[in-house]
Amino acid sequence: MSKIVRGMVVGDAHNDNRQPPARSDDYQAACLQELNEVVDIANEANLDYVLFLGDLFHRIDPSGSCRNGVIRALQRCNKRKLIVPGNHDVANSLDRLMDSALGTLILDQHLEFKEYFDEFKLGILPYKEGVHQDIMDGDATRYPAVVWAAHAYIVPTKFFDASHVIFDDMPVNPECKLVLAGHLHLPMEVIREDGVCLINPGSIGRPKASAEHLGRQPQVLMLKYNTDGSSLQHKYVPLECSKPAEEVFFLETVRENRVNRKKAREFIKQMSQVGTWVHGADKYVSLRESAKQKGVSDEVVTIAETALREANDRKND
Numbered sequence: 476m477s478k479i480v481r482g483m484v485v486g487d488a489h490n491d492n493r494q495p496p497a498r499s500d501d502y503q504a505a506c507l508q509e510l511n512e513v514v515d516i517a518n519e520a521n522l523d524y525v526l527f528l529g530d531l532f533h534r535i536d537p538s539g540s541c542r543n544g545v546i547r548a549l550q551r552c553n554k555r556k557l558i559v560p561g562n563h564d565v566a567n568s569l570d571r572l573m574d575s576a577l578g579t580l581i582l583d584q585h586l587e588f589k590e591y592f593d594e595f596k597l598g599i600l601p602y603k604e605g606v607h608q609d610i611m612d613g614d615a616t617r618y619p620a621v622v623w624a625a626h627a628y629i630v631p632t633k634f635f636d637a638s639h640v641i642f643d644d645m646p647v648n649p650e651c652k653l654v655l656a657g658h659l660h661l662p663m664e665v666i667r668e669d670g671v672c673l674i675n676p677g678s679i680g681r682p683k684a685s686a687e688h689l690g691r692q693p694q695v696l697m698l699k700y701n702t703d704g705s706s707l708q709h710k711y712v713p714l715e716c717s718k719p720a721e722e723v724f725f726l727e728t729v730r731e732n733r734v735n736r737k738k739a740r741e742f743i744k745q746m747s748q749v750g751t752w753v754h755g756a757d758k759y760v761s762l763r764e765s766a767k768q769k770g771v772s773d774e775v776v777t778i779a780e781t782a783l784r785e786a787n788d789r790k791n792d
Contacts, residue, residue, distance in 0.1 A: 477703035480595050483517050483525045483554075484624070484696040487561060487657050489680030491533035492541040497684040500723045507544045509679050512716045513695060514552045520697070522554045524595060527586070528657025529561025529602060529626030533682060535575040542576045549585045558586040560601040561626040561657060569603040591618040596650070596702045600625035602658065607638040615647045615654070621704045622653045629656040629673060631665045642673045652704045655696075661687040662694070672707070679714060684724040693717040 490506045498505075517525045531545065549556055560569060564577040572578045580586045591598050598620035600610060606627045615623045628639035642665055647654065654673045662677030676696040681688040692713040700707040720726065766776040 477701050477705065480524075480698075480700055480702060481520070481522050482595070482597075482622075482698040483513075483520065483522055484655055484674075484676055484698060485513055485525065485527045485679060486662075486676045486693075486695075487528060487530035487563075487660060487678035487680055489530050489533040489563065489678065489682050490537065490541055490545050491682070492538035493533070495682045497724050498682070499725050500718070502682070503541055503544070505718075505723065506680055507548060508716050509693065509714050510545060510548045511551070512714050513679070514548050516695060516712055517552055517554050524555040524557050524592075524597075525552060526557045526597070526624055526655070527559065528624060528655060528676075529559045530563040530657065530678075530680070531558065531561070531580075531586075532576050533563050533680070535564065535566040535571060535577075537576055542579070545576075546580065546583075546585055549580070556586050557592065557597070557599075558588050559599050559624050559626045559657060560588065562602040565602065567602075567604070569601055591620065593618075596621040596704075598623045600627060602626040607640050610640050610645060613646050615645065615651065617648075619648055619650045621650055621700060621702060621707075622655060622698070623647065623651060624655040624657075626657045628659055629654060629675075630659065631663070631673070643667050647671060650704050652700070652707050653698075659687075660685070662691065674709065676711065679717070681720075681723065684720070684726065689720045689724075 488506060488510060490503070490510065492503045494502050513525070532541070558577065558581065560572055560577060565571045565575055573582070577586070581588050589599065596619065598615065598618045600606065600614055600623060603609070610625065610627060610629070628637060629642055629645065630639050631642050633639065633641065642654070645654065651671055654671065656673060656675045659675055660678035661675065663673070663675045665673045667673070674696060676694060677687070677691065679693040679695070681693070694711045694713045697710050697712060699709070762780055763776060766779070
């Protein structure tokens with residue numbers, strides 16, 4: 476018999492006590508504030524579950540203060556709390572789940588993790604070695620899930636070199652109407668020809684000042700669907716406590732670093748040919764003189780010189 480299910484979906488949170496270099500605020504405090512707002516939204520809504528799409532933690536073993544802050548937030552939540560383990564949670568190996576902070580939370584029943592929740596027609600695809608190939612081999616066909624939730628690069632087109640799944644090619648069971656994806660921090664929403672929808676709500680954690688974290692408000696996804704797949708509705712709720720990028724990142728420093736990295740790449744490319752026409756110590760003198768003429772920083776010169784020495788060492792081995 477079909478029933479209506481209501482869920483809330485939360486993207487990668489990346490809770491951590493370590494301060495990311497690009498963040499100007501207190502990162503741990505900001506993460507916990509966002510998690511507590513997630514709980515407040517959940518408690519005020521008519522929900523059957525809250526689903527975390529992975530990378531609840533930024534590291535396999537964050538500090539006790541970080542872990543305990545997450546536990547206190549989850550304890551306040553009066554809904555069922557489900558998790559898709561992510562690569563950061565398990566240090567890139569699902570075999571390490573029970574050695575991780577996330578594993579502790581699962582063992583202590585702060586979170587639920589299993590392959591399939593029949594009452595919600597919800598399938599779980601955790602991060603593991605070879606996850607993308609396993610999905611292409613049919614992992615999302617093993618249960619009659621209306622919704623599959625994965626921590627994997629599931630994308631509409633190829634746009635990076637990392638292992639990934641092209642959504643149009645992803646096999647799913649006939650009942651499936653929705654694929655939820657974490658791992659990639661960029662929000663996206665795609666419907667393919669057979670009507671199956673892909674939604675990535677985007678990360679709520681912002682450990683880096685990368686493009687997917689700038690110019691957007693972190694949000695959570697609210698779902699309402701029938702377990703027979705006859706209807707599916709969704710909407711987004713922004714996290715009001717999440718401050719604009721210019722208030723949490725050293726944006727000027729980030730821009731300068733990007734310029735320096737670009738200069739370094741260009742300079743290293745130019746200097747990669749030094750070894751073909753200059754020998755011995757003279758090549759490093761030439762490198763430094765060229766850098767001085769081009770106004771390249773000492774930091775970039777050091778990077779280029781190190782790269783050149785390593786290339787020469789490999790050549791001489």
